[in-house]
Amino acid sequence: MLQHLLNGFTVGSIYALVALGYTLVYGVLKFINFAHGDVLMIGTYIALIVFNFLRTFIEPSIAFIIAILAGMASSALLAVLIERVAYRPLRHAPRLAPLLSAIGLSVILSNTAALIFGTKSQRFEMPFNNTPIHWGNLVVTPYQGLILLTSLTMMVLLHFFIKMTRTGKAMRAVSEKPMVAQLMGIDTDRIIRFTFILGSALGAVAGILVSLDYKVYPTLGSLIGLKAFIAAVIGGIGNISGAMLGGILLGVLETYGVAVLGIPVGYKDSVAFVLLIIILLWRPSGILGSNKREKI
């Protein structure tokens, strides 16, 4: 039982990291960035290339850290570029316009990745050991440990960043009342750009972590993106704790669904949709969402 909880938590923390990207951007722009999954996929590819190149020269663990930073940076850069050319010009257009722009970009990015990197999945050639460690009845792989440690650290850091720092508070101000935020001297464009950077960098980390156990392929972003989007909606889109809660809840329930309820592995992904429907019937704006109904 505890084992499933641990496994679920691991997957869930990945969903949570990606869900944060949706929710942060939704917070400041009230818009779902459907290209988020594909932006993190590109970052993951860059990390893979950097890692496989560097590990022949330097210590693999150092190469891996550099690869993560490179992946975060390239996702962030790409997100800033997309925001500038595809979203900002549509800021005052009808709400459907940026949404369509995002969906279009998502298709373009995954196809471009297939073209450049090929459709065959690739893996991080990790020379370090992934033999499971036994802890009483509990089995933990070092990758699992790495995933949990990294994602939980990031979430704690993000929490304090949003709560305590000047920029974090400005993000909250922009998300509640952008016009008033401007009157306070907050450059909303700068905060929006920063939010994209933050969200996509977290997403890249999630993409890299999940690829340790699975692989890197061009549609990697679409599946994890969809799950994370559902997690963000379950938790209450725009709500940061909600994204974390929704991600972990989804990961745990998916794992239990397969292991305990005996849902066939092939139907595992439908758990997310069933959960989404149930939660939205019960609380239309998500578990921690505000009561105001927001149109997407």
Added chain:
Amino acid sequence: MLLVKHISVHYGKLQALKDVTLLIKPHEIVSLIGANGAGKTTLLRAIVGLENLSKGDILLDDKPIRSTSFEQVPTHRMIEKGVGLVPEGRGIFSDMTVVENIDMGAYSLRDQYKIHQQKKKMFDRFPILFERREQKAGSLSGGEQQMLAIARTLMASPRLLLLDEPGLGLAPIMVKQVMDIISEINKEDGVMILLVEQNTHIALRHSHRGYVMENGKIVLSDESSALLTDPEIKKAYLGG
């Protein structure tokens, strides 16, 4: 000094401001009165750059800040220039605490010592905000929220304070308190104030001069004491 020179503002085809001219001199409280829909909020929004001018220009201390021809000062730079707007409906960040709202008012300041001093000054002036500093701002009463909105804007020490219906929805006793604070800010710190109010009597009693707006046009301006006794004003705005 703020000089609004012959400005017009359009919302699509609707002309909300028609050739509006208005002056605020140093140390003055100027009230802007007029019925609902007259264009008062639009004028304040135009001053801080939330609406574009279709004609005319606006000068702050003889330096142009808005016109139809040159690069405008963006809204988020207005507080640095010394112009603070307390918007209609107060605009407090209700999910943030009182002290976080105050912190947002200090966003444009970089000097930590100055921020600390300003905060102390605000909490001295508004003791109720100090008592409630860790509460969610959304849980405050209407009057307290208005105090917070004013205190927050004062954090950046503006030279010109624009107030959009600060008395709206408040009990008469709260309205009086808010008005007294406005007078005090003007006297002690010499802040210029443009006060938009539907409560004509109170606005004129607390200001030096007044402008009357009807359908986007300034139709009258005079010393507030003169407007208070003007028979036309009495009939239209003071209930006889």
